Amino acid sequence: MGVIIQKSAFDVGDQINAFSQNHTKMGAIATFTGIVRDNDNETLKAMEIEHYPGMAEKAISEIVQTAMKRWSLGDALVIHRHGTLEPGEVIMMVATAAIHRKDAFEAAEFLMDYLKSRAPFWKKEITKEAVTWVPSKQNDEDALDRW
Template identity: 65%
Template sequence: MRILVQEAPFDLGAEANAFAAGHHDMGAIVTFTGVVRDLATGDLDAMEIEHYPGMTEAALADIAQQALTRWSLGDVLVIHRFGRLAPGDLIMMVATAAPHRKDAFEAAEFLMDYLKSRAPFWKKEYSAQEARWVAAKDEDEDALTRW
């Protein structure tokens, strides 16, 4: 299990290749990458992501450990960025390795749902009109009920 909370960009291809290279005994590698999405109005200047160092890593490790316990996984990778990000920037990555695809897919979905709703990150969007904190969405909370 590898958990990274970092300000610096990450190389998606390099991270995915490195993760897959060490798992010759796994039959499935699933990756998901979150991207900073522009506003519907198309005027997002930036998104600022804040977190509490130490607390955030511990929370992410706990979520990843839950996935490792619940599914037959060989490994988990979680990368999440903080700081000021622009539309199109990579914000996070989840990778799971499992002997079979069902476990890899389900664990990746579990991780994404819990990271979205339970990871201690705070997001603020900046546009020419305003700066506003991003509120939790009901559908993100509802997604947790399936787990």
């Protein structure tokens, strides 16, 4: 398994190719990519992502280990960026490898649901009008109940 927290940009295609090549016995690779989304008025200038160094790696590793126990996975990868990002930039990605697709899909969804509200990252939106911390959503908290 891999957990990478980094400031620099990464190529999603390269990551998926490298991840897939390591797992020739796995028939299914599921991936999710999170992108900085502009608002409806297209006024987002940047998103600042703050994280808790140390705890971010630890919390995500624990979430990945839980997923590896719960589903039949060959491997899992999480890459999450921090720092200042512009609209359209990749924030993070998740990849799961399994023999069959159901495990790969479900585990990827589980990872995303837990990363949303249990990984110590905070987002600040800088728009033309204001600078605001993105509030947490009750939906994201509720999403954990289904697991």
